[in-house]
Amino acid sequence: xxxxxxxxxxxxxxxxTFASVVGQQSLTHTLKTAIASGRLAHAYLFCGPRGVGKTxxxxxxxxxxxxxxxxxxxxxxxxxxxxxxxxxxxxYNITELDAASNNSVEDIRNITDQxxxxxxxxxxxxxxxxxxxxxxxxxxxAFLKTLEEPPEYAIFILATTEKQKVIPTILxxxxxYDFARITVPDIVAQLQRIAADQGVEAAPEAxxxxxxxxxxxxxxxxSIFDQVVASTEGHITYQNTIAxxxxxxxxYYFRLxxxxxxxxxxxALLIYKEVxxxxxxxxxxxxxxxxxxxxxxxxxxxxxxxxxEMDEQVSARYVEQAAAVSAGFLYRAVDLCCTCDLxxxxxxxKQLLVELTLVKLCQILKPQEAKREATPIQxxxxxxxxxxxxxxxxQTAAAPVRQSVARTVAPQPSAAAPTPAAAPQSAAPxxxxxxSRRRPVAAGQSAAGxxxxxxxxxAQGDTVRREPFTDDQLxxxxxxxxxxxxxxxxxxxxxxxxxxVKIGDNQYSVAVANVMQQNFMNDSKHKWLSSxxxxxxxxxxxxxxxxxESAPEPAILSxxxxxxxxxxxxxxxxxxxxxxxxxxx
Ligand SMILES: [Zn+2]
Numbered sequence: 001x002x003x004x005x006x007x008x009x010x011x012x013x014x015x016x017t018f019a020s021v022v023g024q025q026s027l028t029h030t031l032k033t034a035i036a037s038g039r040l041a042h043a044y045l046f047c048g049p050r051g052v053g054k055t056x057x058x059x060x061x062x063x064x065x066x067x068x069x070x071x072x073x074x075x076x077x078x079x080x081x082x083x084x085x086x087x088x089x090x091x092y093n094i095t096e097l098d099a100a101s102n103n104s105v106e107d108i109r110n111i112t113d114q115x116x117x118x119x120x121x122x123x124x125x126x127x128x129x130x131x132x133x134x135x136x137x138x139x140x141x142a143f144l145k146t147l148e149e150p151p152e153y154a155i156f157i158l159a160t161t162e163k164q165k166v167i168p169t170i171l172x173x174x175x176x177y178d179f180a181r182i183t184v185p186d187i188v189a190q191l192q193r194i195a196a197d198q199g200v201e202a203a204p205e206a207x208x209x210x211x212x213x214x215x216x217x218x219x220x221x222x223s224i225f226d227q228v229v230a231s232t233e234g235h236i237t238y239q240n241t242i243a244x245x246x247x248x249x250x251x252y253y254f255r256l257x258x259x260x261x262x263x264x265x266x267x268a269l270l271i272y273k274e275v276x277x278x279x280x281x282x283x284x285x286x287x288x289x290x291x292x293x294x295x296x297x298x299x300x301x302x303x304x305x306x307x308x309e310m311d312e313q314v315s316a317r318y319v320e321q322a323a324a325v326s327a328g329f330l331y332r333a334v335d336l337c338c339t340c341d342l343x344x345x346x347x348x349x350k351q352l353l354v355e356l357t358l359v360k361l362c363q364i365l366k367p368q369e370a371k372r373e374a375t376p377i378q379x380x381x382x383x384x385x386x387x388x389x390x391x392x393x394x395q396t397a398a399a400p401v402r403q404s405v406a407r408t409v410a411p412q413p414s415a416a417a418p419t420p421a422a423a424p425q426s427a428a429p430x431x432x433x434x435x436s437r438r439r440p441v442a443a444g445q446s447a448a449g450x451x452x453x454x455x456x457x458x459a460q461g462d463t464v465r466r467e468p469f470t471d472d473q474l475x476x477x478x479x480x481x482x483x484x485x486x487x488x489x490x491x492x493x494x495x496x497x498x499x500x501v502k503i504g505d506n507q508y509s510v511a512v513a514n515v516m517q518q519n520f521m522n523d524s525k526h527k528w529l530s531s532x533x534x535x536x537x538x539x540x541x542x543x544x545x546x547x548x549e550s551a552p553e554p555a556i557l558s559x560x561x562x563x564x565x566x567x568x569x570x571x572x573x574x575x576x577x578x579x580x581x582x583x584x585x
Contacts, residue, residue, distance in 0.1 A: 008222070008223065008226055009194055009222040009223075009225055009226050010219050010222040010223055010226075013190075013194055013197075013222065014056055015053070015056055015060065016060065016063075016076075016078060016087070017060065017075045017076065017078070018031060018032050018057070018060055018064070018074070018075060019075060021053050021056060021057060021060070022053070022182055022186050022187070022189075022190045022218055023052070023053075023180065023182035023183060023186040023187075023218070024052070024053055024057070024179055024180065024182075027057075027177055027178075027179060027180075028057065030177075031057065031061060031177070032064075032073065032074035032075065033074065035061070035064055035065055035070070035074045036070075036072075036073070036074035040065065040124075040155065041155075041174075041175045042147075042150045042154065042155055042156065042173075043147055043150075043155070043156040043157075043158065043173050043174040043175070044058075044061075044155070044156070044157045044158065044174055044175050044176075044177060045132075045158045045159075045160065045163070045166065045170075045171065045174035045175070045176045045177070046058060046157060046158070046159045046160075046177050046179060047159075047160055047161075047163040047176065047177070047178050047179065048161070048178060048179025048180065048181070049161060049179070049181050049216055049217060050161050050217055050219070050220075051214070051216075051217025051218055051219035051220050051221075052179045052180065052181060052182055052216065052217060052218065053179060053182075053218065054130075054159040054179055055096075055128065055130060055159055057179075058126070058128045058157040058159060059086070059094065059128070060076070061126070061157065062086070062091075062093065062094045062124070062126035062128070062155075062157070063076045063082070063083060063086040063091075063094075064076040065123065065124050065126070065155070066082045066083075066086070066091070066093050066119075066122035066123060066124055066126075067080055067082055067083050068080035068081065068082055068083075081121065082121060082122050085121075091122070092119070092120040092121075092125075093119045093120065093121075093122045093124060093125050093126060094125075094126050094128065095111065095114055095125070095126070095127050095128070096127075096128045096129075096130065097110075097111055097127070097128070097129045097130065098130045098131060099129050099130060099131045099132050099133075099134040099135045099139075100130065100131040100134045103134045103135045103136050103139055104136060104138075104139060105136065105138045105139050105142050107139065108135065108139040108142045108143045109142060111127055111129070111143075111146075112142065112143065112145075112146045114127075115127065115146055115150065115151065115154050116151070118151070118153055119153050123153065124153050124154070124155050125153055125154055125155070126155045126156075126157060127154065127155070127156050127157070128156075128157045128158075128159065129143075129156065129157075129158050129159070130159045131159065131160060131161065132158040132159065132160050132166060132170070133160045133161075133162045133163075133165035133166050140167055140170065143170075144169060144170065147170065147173050148173070156174075158170070158174060163176075163178075181215075181216030181217075182216050182217070182218050182221075183216075183309065184208065184211040184212060184309040184310070185211075185309070185311075187207075187210075187211035187214060187216075187218060187221045188204065188207045188208055188211045188311060190218065190221075191207045191210060191211065191221060191222075191225055192204070192207060194222070194225065195207070195225075195236070198229070198234075199234070200229055200234045200235075200236060201234065201235050201236065202236040203236060203237050203238050203241075204311045204312075204313065205238040205311060205313060205314060206228070206236045206237055206238045206240075206241035207225075207236070207311075208310060208311045208314060209238065209241050209242060209245065209247055210224045210225055210228065210241065210245070212309070213245055213247065224245065227244070228240075228241055228244050228245070231244050232244065248275065248278075248280050248284070248285065248288050250292060250314070252271055252274070252275055253288065253289055253292035254292075254317065254321060255271055256268055256271050256272075256289065256292075256358075256361075257292070257293070257296065257321055257325070258321075259271065259362060260329075260333065260361045260362050260364065260365070261324060261325060261365060262362075263362050263363065263365060263366040264362060265358070265359050265362045265572075265573070265576060266576070268358040268359070268361065268362050269355055269358060269359075269576075269580070272285070272354060272355065272358055276351075282344075282350050282351060282354045283341070283344050283350070285354070286337055286340050286341055286344070286354055286357065287337075287341060289337055290334055290337035290338060290341065293330055293333050293334045293337065294334060295308055295310075295318050296318060296321055296322040296325065296330055297322070297327070297330045297331075297334065299315070299318040299319045299321075299322035300322045300323075300327060300330070305319070329364055329365060332364050333361055333364060336357055336360050336361055336364075337357065337361075339357070340353060340354060340357040348560075352563060352582060355582070356563055356566050359566060359570070359573055359576070360566070363570065464539045464540070465533070465537045465538050465539045465540075466538055466539070466540055467536065467537035467538050468538075469536040469537075469538055469541075471500075471502055473536060474500055474508065474532070474536060474541075475499065475500070477531075477532050477535035477536055478495065478499075478500060478532065480535060481495065481528055481531050481532060481535075482495050482496060484531075485528075488524070490517065490520045491520055491521065491524055491528065493517075494512045494513070494517040494520065494521055495521075495528075497512065497513055498510045498511055498512050500543055503544070505540075506538065506540040506541050506542060507542050507543075507544070508541070508542070508543045508544070509543070509544045509545075509546055510543055510544070510545055510546070511546050511547065511548040511549070512545060512546070512547060512548065513547070513548055514547060515547055517547075518545050518546070518547050521545040522545055525543075525545070529541070529543060
């Protein structure tokens with residue numbers, strides 16, 4: 001670069017007084033008070049993340065305690081000979097060691113040798129050891145002796161990003177100061193001051209992006225700022241900043257949440273495609289979406305809005321979108337994103353995994369749609385079930401009529417006589433049950449199919465048995481089945497452990513121990529349920545098999561399971577997969 005006067009902002013705007021240190025007010029106040037009252041310790045430990053001002057504060061501290069005319073509030077005058085020597089880095093009273101690259105015993109000996117030399121034209125010699133946790137064990141031990149009995153004029157300031165790695169014998173000899181991560185508003189305010197000083201136009205929204213990217217480190221924020229200033233020729237806008245920093249525009253996420261609310265699957269998938277076309281990684285995208293949903297969550301309550309760390313304009317947008325969705329929706333949505341993140345590494349088709357997640361996100365507010373569509377399928381599937389006692393001619397003649405009737409009146413069990421059990425079953429949690437979620441999908445096996453096999457016996461003939469029965473009679477029939485079928489080990493052991501519980505008219509629920517038992521029970525339902533119906537002379541009897549609450553749920557679906565699950569539960573998703581020419585691996 002030919003411009004010799006160019007100084008990077010991190011250096012040019014390095015604070016020279018405690019008051020100008022950004023985001024550490026209470027800490028700098030304490031240091032100033034200690035200096036003003038003359039209560040100085042021999043060793044300090046400055047801890048905190050990188051780029052938050054530890055070394056800067058150590059240098060200001062060294063300068064201030066050597067200042068000949070400190071101000072009444074404990075700042076250095078920046079004018080006396082000592083201050084001038086510090087400003088031009090010619091003071092002999094400050095020695096810095098970066099332990100990250102100089103961590104040997106020899107390096108520490110160099111320091112301890114210097115400790116013996118008294119200060120030149122000042123009162124104190126200050127030794128700053130950066131990244132002190134990097135010192136070797138031997139170096140630590142060599143240093144410990146000096147730290148235990150330092151000369152009056154020697155002050156050590158140790159800095160570290162990893163306090164837990166500093167040995168206790170050192171910790172116990174230091175006054176410890178914990179530096180906070182600098183907040184986004186603090187960084188933005190500082191960038192605004194610097195932009196004004198440099199005559200740079202900068203949109204607050206853009207500075208917000210820079211501050212977010214810096215993740216609490218002022219030094220990083222300033223380097224990023226320089227980079228953006230250089231490439232935008234001093235006109236920093238939100239758009240050129242996100243382009244420059246390869247940050248994904250949060251506008252995509254706002255639009256996506258709108259599609260989730262509207263249940264607009266195609267639009268959600270198209271937005272995801274736009275993001276991919278821009279070259280963004282899918283995992284980055286899904287994590288960004290999770291962060292956006294988290295931001296909406298904290299925007300819902302005024303008390304948690306401080307956690308948003310955004311400038312006012314963007315905050316307002318979050319608050320607005322947050323008001324349009326329920327907390328329940330957001331919890332569920334974040335959960336789906338986290339599941340996607342968990343499964344991402346193992347997924348063979350990462351794109352499909354993300355797309356499935358988006359489909360699920362669109363379905364959160366519209367699960368009833370899936371159920372509505374599933375209902376008419378059942379009678380159709382039930383019709384071909386061969387039933388012995390019925391004359392073949394009567395069945396074929398009746399079948400088409402049955403279908404059309406069932407389509408319109410299926411939800412009323414009493415009206416649609418041929419399929420009385422179908423409606424309660426479809427309204428019951430069948431499509432969302434654990435079985436349909438996790439069962440390995442055999443050909444033609446589906447939630448609707450399972451419901452159909454269950455309703456099959458009810459379609460037997462035109463007379464539907466409706467004899468009333470009591471819970472006790474069902475319990476007896478249940479036990480009778482167990483006794484009569486000793487060879488069906490798995491079913492029997494599941495039945496022995498479970499008791500049907502009444503949940504509605506002729507409707508019962510039975511909780512088994514695990515998904516495997518549930519699958520076996522569902523697969524053989526046609527057998528045991530028709531046996532119970534025969535025993536009770538009631539074809540309206542419906543029993544839903546669930547997994548007991550306490551049973552551990554497998555937390556993770558493999559992408560394949562997820563894909564099959566979606567295809568199984570949502571006919572419109574199946575259609576979508578076909579439309580987009582996707583392949584369920
Ligand atoms: Zn001074």
